[in-house]
Amino acid sequence: MANENECISYRARPTVVSVRHGDATVLLDASTGRYYTLNEVGTFIWDQVCEAEPVSAIRDALCSNYDVPADHAQEDVLAFIRSLAKRDLLTGTPDERLDTQ
Numbered sequence: 157m158a159n160e161n162e163c164i165s166y167r168a169r170p171t172v173v174s175v176r177h178g179d180a181t182v183l184l185d186a187s188t189g190r191y192y193t194l195n196e197v198g199t200f201i202w203d204q205v206c207e208a209e210p211v212s213a214i215r216d217a218l219c220s221n222y223d224v225p226a227d228h229a230q231e232d233v234l235a236f237i238r239s240l241a242k243r244d245l246l247t248g249t250p251d252e253r254l255d256t257q
Contacts, residue, residue: 165208165209165210165211165248166205166208166237166240166241166246166247166248167205167206167208167246167247168202168205168206168245168246168247169185169187169244169245169246169247171185171186171187172184172185172186172245173186174202174206176199179195179196179199180193180194180195180196180199181193181194181198181199181202182194183202183245185243185244185245190243192243192245197218197222197232198236200217200218200221200222201214201218201233201236201237204217205237205240205246211230211233211234211237214233215229215230215233216229218232218233
């Protein structure tokens, strides 16, 4: 059975605008006027979030693209998402339970 966190997908809030600059991404929260800069891995995760991918899919994609062990990738993805959510840049919605076989 999937961990509850794996079955949630997130989306950028409508007030958040993102612009790519090389391997980095700059986020602007238009409601607060605050800017945030994401590095290459943050940009990769952000792109997945913008596609409403569930955490488990983001973790798997991170493992495939960056040769990271699944447990580390899971921790990193969740920490990054928590950081974005803390800044009110994301909304989360429950997704269907995933087949984790």
